[in-house]
Amino acid sequence: MKNNARLNLLGKIMTAAMLLFVTACSSSLVIKKVDFAQPLESVLTPNSKGIVQDARIGLKFNVMPLQYAETKDTTSVTTQDVRLIRGHAGYYFVTARGFNDVFVMEPSEGTLKLKKKIHITDQGLQNPAFNQRTPYVQLLDGSSASYNLTKDGIKGKEK
Amino acid sequence: MDFKVFNKTKQIAALLLFLMVSVSLTMQAEAQNAQNQSDYKIVQSYKKDYASLSKMVDQATSVSEIDSVITQINNLSSTYSSHKQLLDNALYPDTYEAQLQKLQQQAHTTESRLTVMQNQSQKLAQLNQQVADYSSQLKKMNSTTDSLSTLMKKTSSSNARMSRVIREYRESIKKRNDFISSVIDSLFVTYNNLKLPSVKSESGAKTQMGTNGNALKLIQNIAAENSSFLDAHPTLSTDEYVKMYAVQSEFSNMWNKLGDKLLDIFAPGKQQEARKNVENALSQWHSKVSNYTWKAIGATFKEQKIDLGKFNDGKSFNNSLTGYLDNAIKRSRQHADDQEYQKFQDFSKLWNNTVKTKWADNLVKANVMTYDDIANVDQKVSTWGQLAQPKSYAMFIYLGIAIVIIIILAFMLYRAKSTPDTSRE
Numbered sequence: 001m002k003n004n005a006r007l008n009l010l011g012k013i014m015t016a017a018m019l020l021f022v023t024a025c026s027s028s029l030v031i032k033k034v035d036f037a038q039p040l041e042s043v044l045t046p047n048s049k050g051i052v053q054d055a056r057i058g059l060k061f062n063v064m065p066l067q068y069a070e071t072k073d074t075t076s077v078t079t080q081d082v083r084l085i086r087g088h089a090g091y092y093f094v095t096a097r098g099f100n101d102v103f104v105m106e107p108s109e110g111t112l113k114l115k116k117k118i119h120i121t122d123q124g125l126q127n128p129a130f131n132q133r134t135p136y137v138q139l140l141d142g143s144s145a146s147y148n149l150t151k152d153g154i155k156g157k158e159k
Numbered sequence: 160m161d162f163k164v165f166n167k168t169k170q171i172a173a174l175l176l177f178l179m180v181s182v183s184l185t186m187q188a189e190a191q192n193a194q195n196q197s198d199y200k201i202v203q204s205y206k207k208d209y210a211s212l213s214k215m216v217d218q219a220t221s222v223s224e225i226d227s228v229i230t231q232i233n234n235l236s237s238t239y240s241s242h243k244q245l246l247d248n249a250l251y252p253d254t255y256e257a258q259l260q261k262l263q264q265q266a267h268t269t270e271s272r273l274t275v276m277q278n279q280s281q282k283l284a285q286l287n288q289q290v291a292d293y294s295s296q297l298k299k300m301n302s303t304t305d306s307l308s309t310l311m312k313k314t315s316s317s318n319a320r321m322s323r324v325i326r327e328y329r330e331s332i333k334k335r336n337d338f339i340s341s342v343i344d345s346l347f348v349t350y351n352n353l354k355l356p357s358v359k360s361e362s363g364a365k366t367q368m369g370t371n372g373n374a375l376k377l378i379q380n381i382a383a384e385n386s387s388f389l390d391a392h393p394t395l396s397t398d399e400y401v402k403m404y405a406v407q408s409e410f411s412n413m414w415n416k417l418g419d420k421l422l423d424i425f426a427p428g429k430q431q432e433a434r435k436n437v438e439n440a441l442s443q444w445h446s447k448v449s450n451y452t453w454k455a456i457g458a459t460f461k462e463q464k465i466d467l468g469k470f471n472d473g474k475s476f477n478n479s480l481t482g483y484l485d486n487a488i489k490r491s492r493q494h495a496d497d498q499e500y501q502k503f504q505d506f507s508k509l510w511n512n513t514v515k516t517k518w519a520d521n522l523v524k525a526n527v528m529t530y531d532d533i534a535n536v537d538q539k540v541s542t543w544g545q546l547a548q549p550k551s552y553a554m555f556i557y558l559g560i561a562i563v564i565i566i567i568l569a570f571m572l573y574r575a576k577s578t579p580d581t582s583r584e
Contacts, residue, residue: 040248131197
């Protein structure tokens with residue numbers, strides 16, 4: 001009886017060791033402290049279908065979901081120049097003239113997933129522009145308004 | 160009193176404080192403004208300025224213009240130097256400094272090119288002035304020669320006066336020929352050194368060319384005036400005709416070498432027509448001067464009773480000379496006498512004193528004879544001279560007389576020795 005219990009315990013320990021070994025062997029390679037910061041924002045004009053493309057950085061997507069989120073209208077492409085910049089952590093900050101918010105988008109396999117919608121104004125941005133100011137992304141609206149953004153919101157107002 | 164002073168000091172201090180706060184606020188606002196500039200806008204603005212300056216460099220047409228562009232490039236450099244890092248990132252794989260350096264280099268290359276063009280243009284303007292001066296000087300010379308010719312025809316009274324007029328006339332023709340030679344040298348040296356592409360592209364250069372300083376017109380005029388001059392003065396000396404033949408030949412050579420360049424400068428788009436005009440004028444001049452020269456040379460030989468036969472160009476003249484000399488040598492070999500020797504002396508005098516000393520260089524310049532041809536004729540003249548001299552018998556007579564005298568003297572001496580002395584006995 002005692003022997004059976006011992007054998008049982010030994011079996012469990014071996015199974016655990018095997019699992020640990022397999023897990024250790026299958027762990028992926030990770031490079032840390034990667035800086036994704038895009039030095040200069042991209043200013044992209046949507047085509048008739050709402051597609052924007054930046055061949056330089058290799059990015060192409062449809063802005064209509066963002067337009068819908070802002071205006072609840074997708075009958076036609078009303079978004080003018082889309083301003084886009086990638087922060088040092090790898091998130092894309094996207095906005096456009098007339099938008100009230102900056103969309104922080106997280107790239108993953110074939111998708112851009114909303115990480116955070118940062119509300120800037122209720123009147124719509126008049127003349128938005130992004131600057132890379134690591135560790136922040138600076139949002140300007142004309143020459144007067146300036147905001148330091150992180151993936152979590154406006155610096156000092158992050159939630 | 161003290162209270163008043165204290166009050167005033169307080170006011171000044173308040174004013175100073177206000178000023179300091181204002182300046183500080185302004186500086187802060189400016190700093191804020193600078194910080195609130197869009198990087199994208201800065202890059203776009205730089206690209207626009209750069210493209211605009213690059214275009215200005217390409218389109219600059221004068222040294223002052225390119226100098227102004229260079230100043231603007233320097234300003235661009237100082238305006239954007241604080242954004243170097245941003246621009247390096249935006250312009251990758253190019254860099255801000257590399258772009259600026261490239262633009263500055265382009266501007267300096269353009270500046271050097273335009274400086275050369277400006278100098279060429281100034282040089283061309285000077286040349287045009289020179290050509291205009293030549294035209295008027297040639298006209299003046301023609302008029303002097305014409306007046307002297309007229310005067311010569313009218314003057315028959317005083318021998319002294321006549322000889323003075325003739326001397327002046329000859330002098331004016333010589334001056335005229337020398338002048339045309341100097342025009343050839345001048346045109347050749349100056350236009351040959353001119354860099355045509357830069358002159359052609361220089362704005363304004365063509366307008367200067369259409370005026371008085373048109374070298375094509377000058378060449379055409381010189382050719383036409385010389386043709387008329389030859390018709391108007393049919394009794395020039397052979398020396399003068401030969402000299403004019405040489406001048407014409409040099410002129411044609413100059414045209415063959417410079418013609419294309421001059422046509423490009425002075426007749427853009429009408430080269431074919433202009434070439435035809437100039438070449439017709441030159442051909443007419445050549446035909447006249449050649450005709451007059453060969454006639455005059457033939458007449459000069461005939462004056463010395465030397466019949467060379469007919470000739471009308473360099474080759475036939477050379478053939479006539481060698482043919483005449485070969486015959487003379489053959490004659491002298493067979494029978495040398497005083498008459499033959501006299502013929503040789505006449506020919507030799509003309510050949511050595513006139514042809515070789517006065518005409519040879521010009522005949523060579525006129526491409527009608529070479530120095531080898533002259534040396535060949537010279538050798539034949541020398542051979543003829545040796546054979547033409549009549550043989551003398553005086554030497555034999557003198558030798559015979561001398562032998563007879565010696566024999567007589569020897570006989571007398573023998574007789575004197577062999578006769579016995581009777582006086583001692």
